[in-house]
Amino acid sequence: MAHQTVGHPPPGLPDHPHTTAPAPTPTCPVEITLAALSGRWTTLVIRELLRGSRSYSDLRRALPTLSDKVLTDRLSHLTATGVVHRDRHPGWPPRVRYTLTPHGHRLGPVLQALWDWGARDG
Amino acid sequence: MAHQTVGHPPPGLPDHPHTTAPAPTPTCPVEITLAALSGRWTTLVIRELLRGSRSYSDLRRALPTLSDKVLTDRLSHLTATGVVHRDRHPGWPPRVRYTLTPHGHRLGPVLQALWDWGARDG
DNA sequence: CTGAATCCCTGCCGATACTG
DNA sequence: CAGTATCGGCAGGGATTCAG
Numbered sequence: 001m002a003h004q005t006v007g008h009p010p011p012g013l014p015d016h017p018h019t020t021a022p023a024p025t026p027t028c029p030v031e032i033t034l035a036a037l038s039g040r041w042t043t044l045v046i047r048e049l050l051r052g053s054r055s056y057s058d059l060r061r062a063l064p065t066l067s068d069k070v071l072t073d074r075l076s077h078l079t080a081t082g083v084v085h086r087d088r089h090p091g092w093p094p095r096v097r098y099t100l101t102p103h104g105h106r107l108g109p110v111l112q113a114l115w116d117w118g119a120r121d122g
Numbered sequence: 123m124a125h126q127t128v129g130h131p132p133p134g135l136p137d138h139p140h141t142t143a144p145a146p147t148p149t150c151p152v153e154i155t156l157a158a159l160s161g162r163w164t165t166l167v168i169r170e171l172l173r174g175s176r177s178y179s180d181l182r183r184a185l186p187t188l189s190d191k192v193l194t195d196r197l198s199h200l201t202a203t204g205v206v207h208r209d210r211h212p213g214w215p216p217r218v219r220y221t222l223t224p225h226g227h228r229l230g231p232v233l234q235a236l237w238d239w240g241a242r243d244g
Numbered sequence: 245c246t247g248a249a250t251c252c253c254t255g256c257c258g259a260t261a262c263t264g
Numbered sequence: 265c266a267g268t269a270t271c272g273g274c275a276g277g278g279a280t281t282c283a284g
Contacts, residue, residue, distance in 0.1 A: 029238070029239070029240030030236045030237050030240055031165075031240070033236040033240035034236060037156070039276075040276085043152050043156070055246090056246050056247075067277080067278055067280090068279095069248085069249090069250095069277075069279085070277060070278075071247090072247060072248075073277085081244065082244035092245090093246085094245055094246055095245075096247090101244075103242070103244045107239060110235045110236060110239050113235040114151070114152045114156060114232060114235075115151045117151070117155045117228060117232050118151030118152055118154035118158075119151040120225070122203070161256080161257090162256085177266090178266050178267075179265065179266080182266095188258090189257080189258055191259085191260095192256095192257065192258075194266085194268075195256095216265055217265075
């Protein structure tokens with residue numbers, strides 16, 4: 001996924017004058033965000049982490065129907081995009097804490113906006 | 123796509139106490155919105171329509187790299203979800219206008235929220 | 245406990261050709 | 265002008281199994 005319309009200033013959603021919209025590239029801010037949220041379960045993982053840091057198995061328990069692979073995929077993707085911070089504790093058994101970064105926390109309002117629209121009757 | 127966490131009150135993103143998150147169903151408002159925005163090009167089509175109503179070929183011209191099939195898919199999906207209104211004029215040649223519904227217009231702030239997060243440095 | 249590796253299956257999207 | 269029909273490729277995601 002990716003959007004682009006060349007020369008779109010940050011708060012400039014409704015302003016693109018007539019520029020043709022070219023191919024989708026992950027340069028468009030809207031697409032960057034959608035890419036960060038993309039994938040099934042992603043928003044649920046984020047919401048879980050909005051409540052505080054969690055271990056791998058905490059997340060497994062909170063999201064029972066999601067497989068190891070997918071959870072791992074989501075966490076690594078979220079870590080790669082700077083949404084989640086991964087904290088590895090030394091010792092045995094291995095303990096890892098997943099926490100939202102400040103950037104990740106700022107997804108709260110975004111999810112809220114998504115929620116609000118979806119909750120309203122069409 | 124679909125989210126659900128049972129008993130989530132409308133403005134209640136950060137409030138789910140401990141309820142386990144079950145299978146994804148299109149009941150969760152967040153998922154409803156993401157479903158409405160889902161699919162490549164969708165947000166660009168919406169943004170184009172945020173500027174005013176457009177004909178089919180207007181959209182084709184504004185989004186040059188998208189195929190007939192995909193544009194048709196997007197428009198019918200958006201129409202089905204109540205985001206877009208389709209206005210068929212009688213006569214020849216056939217003239218059709220696509221316009222955002224009020225509900226569709228309310229996606230403006232949502233896209234803005236997505237834009238803002240994506241535009242900010244991680 | 246916290247993952248990584250593999251396999252297969254499904255659904256999306258792009259291209260092309262054709263119709264009312 | 266405004267679509268529909270069809271086909272194929274490819275990536276996403278689920279289940280299972282193995283590893284540090």
